[in-house]
Amino acid sequence: MHRLTEAKIILVTRPTRVAELRRRFSTKMQAAFYVSRLGQDFSDYENEDGLYTAAVRTAVETLDTLGRVQPVDRSFLPNFVFGPEDVVVVLGQDGLVANTMKYLNGQPVIGVNPEPARWDGQLLPFRVMDLGKVVLEVIQRRRSAKPVTMAQARLNTGETLYAVNDLFVGPRSHTSARYLIEIGGEREAQSSSGVIISTGLGSTGWLKSLLTGASVIVQSQGTAKGKSRPPPVKSEFAWDSNYLCFTVREPFPTRATGTRLVFGRVTSKSPLVIESQMPEHGVIFSDGIESDFLAFRSGVRATISPADRQGWLVT
Numbered sequence: 001m002h003r004l005t006e007a008k009i010i011l012v013t014r015p016t017r018v019a020e021l022r023r024r025f026s027t028k029m030q031a032a033f034y035v036s037r038l039g040q041d042f043s044d045y046e047n048e049d050g051l052y053t054a055a056v057r058t059a060v061e062t063l064d065t066l067g068r069v070q071p072v073d074r075s076f077l078p079n080f081v082f083g084p085e086d087v088v089v090v091l092g093q094d095g096l097v098a099n100t101m102k103y104l105n106g107q108p109v110i111g112v113n114p115e116p117a118r119w120d121g122q123l124l125p126f127r128v129m130d131l132g133k134v135v136l137e138v139i140q141r142r143r144s145a146k147p148v149t150m151a152q153a154r155l156n157t158g159e160t161l162y163a164v165n166d167l168f169v170g171p172r173s174h175t176s177a178r179y180l181i182e183i184g185g186e187r188e189a190q191s192s193s194g195v196i197i198s199t200g201l202g203s204t205g206w207l208k209s210l211l212t213g214a215s216v217i218v219q220s221q222g223t224a225k226g227k228s229r230p231p232p233v234k235s236e237f238a239w240d241s242n243y244l245c246f247t248v249r250e251p252f253p254t255r256a257t258g259t260r261l262v263f264g265r266v267t268s269k270s271p272l273v274i275e276s277q278m279p280e281h282g283v284i285f286s287d288g289i290e291s292d293f294l295a296f297r298s299g300v301r302a303t304i305s306p307a308d309r310q311g312w313l314v315t
Helices: 017-025 028-037 043-063 076-078 092-099 129-141 205-223
Strands: 008-013 070-074 089-090 107-112 144-156 160-163 164-170 175-182 185-194 194-198 243-251 265-268 274-275 282-284 292-293 301-314
Touching: 008 043, 008 076, 017 028, 017 043, 028 043, 043 070, 043 076, 043 089, 043 129, 076 092, 076 129, 089 092, 089 129, 092 107, 092 205, 092 301, 107 129, 144 164, 144 194, 144 282, 160 164, 160 282, 164 175, 164 301, 185 243, 185 274, 194 205, 205 243, 265 301
Parallel strands: 008 070, 008 089, 089 107, 107 301
Antiparallel strands: 144 160, 144 301, 164 194, 164 282, 175 185, 175 274, 194 243, 243 265, 274 301, 282 292
8 A cells, every 4th residue: 555654643542332332241232232221222322333433444544545554442552652753643532632642742642523413522623534634734744733731740659640631649439538738838637538630621621620619619608698609710721831720629627637728729840749648549540540540558759740741732
């Protein structure tokens, strides 16, 4: 086959709901029976699977005319080695773009929406039909890319974890986390259900939901007491901002733990430092991927700040 270039193009894909159910139940028929028995429409699962499979096939055929294509399932991302000149195409939802970007170091990411009628796709500006033009322009360095600030957690054990949306520091299960938190010269022992540290890209997600809930509670309390309602909390900030934002989930005040340091900015000059006081079950994971985590047990100290590298999203 004649290719226009020898560029290496990594196509990141994900399993559909049908594919995941087939892994669980061995056959599509058994998967359909399971879903239908729960009162759901299996045809919607089939439609999604058919459209995504067709999108993958078309993407591979298109990309194969431009360079050397290597499809990679998202489950292999933590251990996959990307080359410095690779062009990365992500076919899926926004979360797949974020989960891919955190394993990169400067390679451009092209987000492709396989089914615009189903997925909003804030990080998926392109469709499969756009791939030929967009990828060629990226290879020829004629396409712009938007910088994305990432977060990083560096442990005193030598381990590092990156995040594109957010980092979670806390208990593996629904228990209380015990830790020391320090920022801007202030230090406090806390007990909570965990700490969320968000990037600008992730500020419309988990951070927004936490701050919205807190804002609504404060508003309802003010209204009940006949006081004026405070303005809603605005959580969103730019993707390339030079800071992160942290908030503590459900901080619990006791004689030994406080609630002063529960929200604020994190910068390179003023990082967030969290020291675990949990003998077991403490974890740090990023972008909602709980299976890819760092153990955060007693004595482990995490220093969290904007990352030393950026993501690049092709626009």
